[in-house]
Amino acid sequence: MTVNLTNAVAAYARSANDIKSSGMEPRSADPGRTFADLLGETLEAAIETGRRSDHMSAQAIAGKADLTEVVSAVTNAEITLQTVLAVRDRMISAYKEIIQMPI
Numbered sequence: 119m120t121v122n123l124t125n126a127v128a129a130y131a132r133s134a135n136d137i138k139s140s141g142m143e144p145r146s147a148d149p150g151r152t153f154a155d156l157l158g159e160t161l162e163a164a165i166e167t168g169r170r171s172d173h174m175s176a177q178a179i180a181g182k183a184d185l186t187e188v189v190s191a192v193t194n195a196e197i198t199l200q201t202v203l204a205v206r207d208r209m210i211s212a213y214k215e216i217i218q219m220p221i
Contacts, residue, residue, distance in 0.1 A: 171195035
């Protein structure tokens with residue numbers, strides 16, 4: 119199968135225009151915000167979720183917390199940890215793929 123370069127460029131331009139006109143282009147609420155900022159804020163939120171879980175567990179041991187709230191806090195912390203680990207694994211995988219790319 120041969121590909122005409124002019125047709126390929128024209129098709130790419132059409133699809134780029136379609137995406138722009140459909141409102142699907144990525145937007146940031148704060149253009150000065152970096153990926154590192156987003157990642158840092160997300161990790162801080164994950165740490166805070168773990169702290170809340172620890173606090174609720176301590177409250178349960180002292181007999182001052184409802185069991186439902188404790189289970190909810192621990193479950194949220196577990197899901198947050200699983201999400202952080204999944205993101206970490208994907209980032210490591212992407213890094214390895216980038217390292218293996220020929221220059």
